[in-house]
Amino acid sequence: MAFMYYSVAILSPPYSSLCYASPDYLPEALWQTGLRVAVPLGKGLRAGMVLENDGDVRILPAGVSIKALCWPLETRPLFSVGYMEMIRQLALRQGVTPGRILGHVLPQGLRNAAARLRHFSEGKARLLSLRAIAAMTPEERALLGQAWIRGEMEILPFRSDAALGEYCRLTADPPWPVRPAAHRQIALLEYLLEHGSTNRRALLRILGSSSAPALASLVQQSIVHIGPLEGAANTDESATQLLPPPPLPFDLSEAQRTALAHLREALHTPQACSHLLFGITGSGKTAVYLELVRECLTQGKSALLLAPEVALALKLLRDARLALPGAPFVLFHGYQSAARREELFRELGSGTSPRIVIGTRSALFLPVQDVRLIVLDEEHDSSFKQDEGFSYQGKELAWFRAEQNKALLLLGSATPDIKSFYAAERGGLRLLRLEQRVGGGSLPCIRLVDIRGLGATDSLLAQESLDALRQTVARGEQAVVLLNRRGYAPQMYCLNCSDVPRCPHCAISLSYHKGRERLLCHYCGYNTPFPQPCAKCKGLHYLPLGEGTERLAEHLGTLLAPAKLLRLDRDSTRRPDRMEEILTAFARQEAQILVGTQMLSKGHHFPQVTLALVADGDLGLNLPDYRAAERTFQLLVQSAGRAGRGGQTGEVFIQTRDRSHYCWDFVQRGDYEGFYKAEIVRREQRRYPPFVRLALVRISFDAKREEALAEITRLGQSLRSAGRESGIVVLGPVPAPIPMLRGRKRFHCLLKAQDWPAIRMAYARAANGVDGNMLRLALDLDPVNML
Helix, strand or coil, X not given: CCCCEEEEEECCCCCCEEEEECCCCCCHHHCCCCCEEEEEECCEEEEEEEEEEEECCCXXXXXXXXXXCCEECCCCCCCCHHHHHHHHHHHHHHCCXXXXXXXXXXXXXXXXCCCEEEEEECCEEEEEEHHHHHCCCHHHHHHHHHHHHCCCEEEECCCCCHHHHCEEEECCCCCCCCCCCCHHHHHHHHHHHHHXXXXXXXXXXXXXXXXXXXXXXXXHCCCEEEECCCCCHHHHHHHHHHCCCCCCCCCCCHHHHHHHHHHHHHHCCCCCEEEEEEECCCCCHHHHHHHHHHHHHHHCCEEEEECCCHHHHHHHHHHHHHHCCCCCEEEECCCCCHHHHHHHHHHHHHCCCCCEEEECHHHHHCCCCCEEEEEEECCCCHHHEECCCCCEEHHHHHHHHHHHHCCEEEEEECCCCHHHHHHHHCCCCEEEEECCCHHHCCCCEEEXXXXXXXXXCCCCCCHHHHHHHHHHXXXXXXXXXECCCCCCECEEEECCCCCCCECCCCCCECEEECCCCEEECCCCCCEEECCCCCCCCCCCCEEEECCCHHHXXXXXXXXXXXXXXXXXXXXXXCCCCHHHHHHHHHHCCCCCEEEECHHHCCCCCCCCEEEEEECCCCCCCCCCCCCHHHHXXXXXXXXXXCCCCCCCCCEEEEEXXXXXXXXXXXXXXXXXXXXXXXXXXHHHHHCCCCXXXXXXXXXXXXXXXXXXXXXXXXXXXXXXXXXXXHCCEEEEEEEEEEEXXXXXXXXXXXXXXXXXXXXXXXXXXXXXXCCCCXXXXXXXXCCCCCC
């Protein structure tokens, strides 16, 4: 009998693409591209996805046979041929297998083969596991195959364990009312603070079953709550209700109507097109997005509306519901429960009605049908690039989906990515402008404050800045204070021996978090109680060096009392809905000052804020990253945009120790195009994107294996040899700016070329000869994080 052969992507490690034969008990027409299937691998069954039909001819060596597919995991594919082509192209670009991509983007329930079959026969229902089917005789499987064809069987999801729905979450921020000697309680609280809501069974497995009494005690004290995971549909609904009130309704400005007319024309064009909406802060870009969404719905088409962060996605959802009541909105982000994400994948993959998906970067992988519009708000934000797991650029994926669906791709920002603006200048994107704030307000006046005279132990804020804060508070107005460094102090300096506590896994100084009474590594999460004796001299006399948001908030709370103050950073927003609570409280003017990290720099609308203060404008300006000036400009202009949005005149104070840097003149004028012209000249002179293709080879090895250095030298020689043949400039390998993380030493190697295929080919040739047991390699195309 002739068999058909199929290429199947395994959805769990090793994520291989393997060949399987069609079984003789089910029709060959069943095995379509995009169908999830159970396949034998090793001694068990794995979930896989059919990539393509490989035909019916296989010349096999003697004694070699190809295993057969076991059973489908769904009656029809959830994923279209177009969707699978997107996965295939992304795998080729990133140099990974399709299974690795699917294994990272699909919810857990779609990645396992733990399903059951219900067989209706002779008026009875019988449940069968796939493992039982695999163990049956060929005759028994043939009978089941006939029953499947007759429609007498259905697939049931694996029976869920009740304990899997029990999640532990904090109900209080540190410091917690527990005894210092209650080590198990403290370990539980620290884990939940660092990792967020955690399944009860998983929590006890990680921390040990002996922690169960400690957990029960914390629940009894109402410090920990056990319940369903926050982030389901009803929780997303409540989160949008917690957001600050939206801006008052307004009529579209002339500039908005002009931009909208061009975009509507593009929306009706039967081909893919890309536009860049360049609008200053407060110019009403969201209103334009929502009018386009309305147009999509009238066409019976779907749309994707994406934001870089969950908080901004929730704000977009709130605004969209007010503008388009009753529209079929779907919210999707990575903090939702696995069950909710699986439900949305199944719903969108099997549905045909138009949907408006609002979410973060991962929503690009949803199997949405008939997409006509894709919007990336704050398109310059680095959050659209994924670095962990497998790396990909969300903007590139959005462009591919737009091309595939003949859709409109709209990138929006007040400070566009340099590469996006360069593409717009050269005709790759159509450029549309919004140059005035809605309601006629003007951009705030920006002043630079020289803080070179401040000592290491002085307050971070100069007297001029403090005076401006006091005057704002005295007028009954509000202020936001940006410091892009969380914690109390980035270093604790021992006054006896001059030692600074460091992370044993990363060789980086530990940051002091006063509320938690701990020293914490911001890279690997290692933490230890503090105060504690110095590891070097056993002394207890420490001096906090530097300032984080926690210390700055404490200092301002004392200086400006009785004015109330709130803090918005990763530490203060770990509990579910806490970010929305803080933003809402500030919008209701329950506090006059909001201190925070870059979380408060984007998208938020507070009409009563008349002062924005950047405590340290130099942070990030001198990082070893060719984008350092661009990122600093974007962050500061976006932060400045929080002031003066309610009709009152706004002011911005930016503290700096280097007033001579070229970016400050452009920041003060809010002059993006001037900055762009200055920056693009530097990029061309130094051969950085957009004038070359840039890739970063990340290399790491166990810190105990010094012999790996010789292997790195050989890798560098191989890369340079391959580079000479294809015109690639190879820089490195050299120690990374952060030379050790999580117990692994790190090296970087930069590759510059005129096209991506040359880089991928050179990397593949060099990596092919590397000892994978010694070195861990990753190729990051167009890297965003250079550390």
